[in-house]
Amino acid sequence: MHRFRFKNIWLLSHREKKARHIGFHPNKNLLVGRNHTGKTTVIRSLFETLGAKPQGKLEQWDENATSLLEFSVDDKSYFALHQDGRRALFDTNFNLIVSTSKFGDWSKHFCEITDFNLVFSDKKQAEVVLADPACFFVPFYVNQDGSWQSDWNTFGGMKRFSAPFKPILEYFTGVCPPGYYTASAEKSQHSKVLEENRREYRLLERAIERFSKTIPLSGPKVNADNFSLEIEQLTKEVNQLNVRQEALRNVAVREQELLKNLDHQIQLAETALVAYDSDAKYLFKKDAAPLVCPTCHAEHEKPFLDLLEFAEDARVLRELAARLREDAAEVRKRTQKAFLELSSLNENYLRISRLLDTRKGALKFQDVVGSLGAESAFAAFEEERKHIQNAIDAVVLTVDALETKMNELRSPKRTKAILTDFREHYAASRIALQLQSVSTKTMQLASRPSLSGSGGPRSILAYYASIWRTVQSEMGTYDIPVVIDSPNQQAQDDFNLPAVLKFIANDLPAGMQLIVGLETPTDFIFDHQVTLTEKYAMLNEEDWEPTEQLMEPLLRKMYLTTLSQG
The missing domain is CATH 1.10.287 (Helix Hairpins)
Structure with missing residues (x-):
């Protein structure tokens, strides 16, 4: 299972000459602040820096602000730098890996370092395209602008994919794991080779047929x-x-x-x-x-x-x-x-x-010469046919083996086991969140609840939690941070809100990284807490100088490389 972690984020505004540095604990983190104090800005910046733009807009925020995010993939650290649509990726020693303003190039490199190989059908071009960072984070980010309803509206730009959410959930829960897509990509490559070999074989067959009509190989074979x-x-x-x-x-x-x-x-x-x-x-x-x-x-x-x-x-x-x-x-x-x-x-x-004209019995030597020439030609054709057929047989065996592997990775038995776990987790989460029990026999991974009133956000949270627990099982594929922005949705009362906070603090899978944004402090224990108090002033002057000294060399590298590429 791949492990992704947020480590540090630096935000800087050249216009205001202010900055902010926030570090994250590998387990449970809490951002506390009233409305407009900047907790949503911090959370959104985590994803925007990596190329996943959440729904909604920030009020009174410098659009040219720069963000630098330190994150790790399987304990290997990277730094992502973002300003006004331009992004750069650095290794742990700040060596530049890529600098680009093209979203496709950035997505390609992000998927390479995370080993994220999910693919979709592009609606406009009707071809297979690689998933992007938004697809990577969408099951694990509950934002206050689009995630608490019955539709998937967490990130923008995902409508360009054809029905992406079911494949995303199947990918992370293990119904259709990364190995399936690896085998599928290999199968696609071998299938192209197979089609080329078969096309060559058909051409050879037609050549033999034409040659046979011109120089028929008939009559007795000669010695x-x-x-x-x-x-x-x-x-x-x-x-x-x-x-x-x-x-x-x-x-x-x-x-x-x-x-x-x-x-x-x-x-x-x-x-x-x-x-x-x-x-x-x-x-x-x-x-x-x-x-x-x-x-x-x-x-x-x-x-x-x-x-x-x-x-x-x-x-x-x-x-x-x-x-x-x-x-x-x-x-x-x-x-x-x-x-x-x-x-x-x-x-x-x-x-x-x-x-x-020399004869041996009834056979002329002229016939021997012609026969030998035809026999030699047909022998060469037959040798080539065997060679192509052997190549076809070898590729067919490889394709069959890959299909077998794909069927094993997406077997009905495996799918049933994962769905059973998911449904059990959802039923248990509803009880913990003080919701009535419902039948889950026919519930699918992409079946988001649609419940009105104060029970709506709690049913959504139960749904997300069942996905997270399923992903954290032995058949899951990635350990990705869970980010929850403002769980107090639809005016939870003093009875239900504590149940929601208790569920988030204590009942989610142990060991995963959790980042929660809350308006007010809580008595539940988190490993690290950041408190934001000033409205529209999340950045401060104290962090400006060290953040500017850290970012400026990286900005120069990013823009110099972008200019040279342009």
Whole structure:
């Protein structure tokens, strides 16, 4: 059973330069003060600091006031800091764990440190969402603004969940304990894996069906040993054919590219020679007009040396063209040789074809090759099918085991035992609170009483007390502080009020932490008492300096981290 305890709370108003520090005993605590002295403010701050906002509003209270709460979970201490919707969580050494103004992020971290794994269906988004701090505290806080009636109106914001109160009570009383939700979460994860495996299996089945229509595996099964020599020969022939064919193709491609380049160069040389012949005829004519530049219109003479150089260039060009033609002829020979060798590979194909036509009795080797290929493919399909089926079987076993565990955790026998205890506790609490006996045979965990008059608050208190006693039993899951704000509801008379106070002080489960707010002192013994006397002045100047020194470094950490995240 997890154990949660309030330890200390500090409240500070920068506007008023005042603060207040209140410590709590691990057992019974009493806050005494007349109306408007601040006891409700202290109590509400316990929950608001942790993200659970009670119904109602505070009068003349600084909305920007800061609260720092020290609490423990299973004897591990934490500090929660809150100001104007921003919250930060620190460990016992004031190391920052999280700082956020987002309620969802805060709820997630709160549920992690408390191991609170209850989930609900969200009304708006129709999906599974994690419970929040209000769900954690709602069975254990009786506030004066919403808890003493027949409806659950303790905290705001809970209407976003779909019918949350029955699951909450079942969670804490052990009807549907945390282990159930842990197993449910694991089952959900494995179910997703199972669905994925089954989807993959269905896809494989469709692939096999299509493959069977394309390459049917029909007729007699063949024995590859009968054709072992032929298979070996076929493999050798095919490998040689592929290697030689690839080499010849590479040679043919290279030679064709070289021949193409040579032909292009020859064409360029021949074109240049044609142009030379035309120019030479003009230059060597005796009566030819002088050369005139087409750009500057300057006239140029035709010296004899220039004419010789021009003729020499033509001679070199003719020799180059001749060599290119020789090279091209050699490349054509090599190209033709490569294509002839490629053509000769047809003999290999004919040889393989004859090999495939080899018969053993009425069975052709071609049939063996095709059959072996199909058999290999189907064998691979079958291996994959077995692999997926084994994975499916393993996940199914895990899901079945988790379902068995969930059924055991929420067995009818267990539920009946818890309900029996709850009903007996309610009947006994009514007697202790001086209410008439009623039949409880059909009473359920979420069946809040609806009784008018002064008996209404006492029946509600009896109902809450029966929940607390059931939670404190061996099948309960959490030990959470019980907080009761102003039990003197509906003008309890001098006969019933002492019975209520006696019941709260003496008859509630021993060992649990109790915080009670009362208007007047009582003779019943509490382990720790805080008395508030000044109206609208619960904070004081004496606590300002030590509280401000404690809070200021934490506020800086909270806001610096929030700014960096934003």
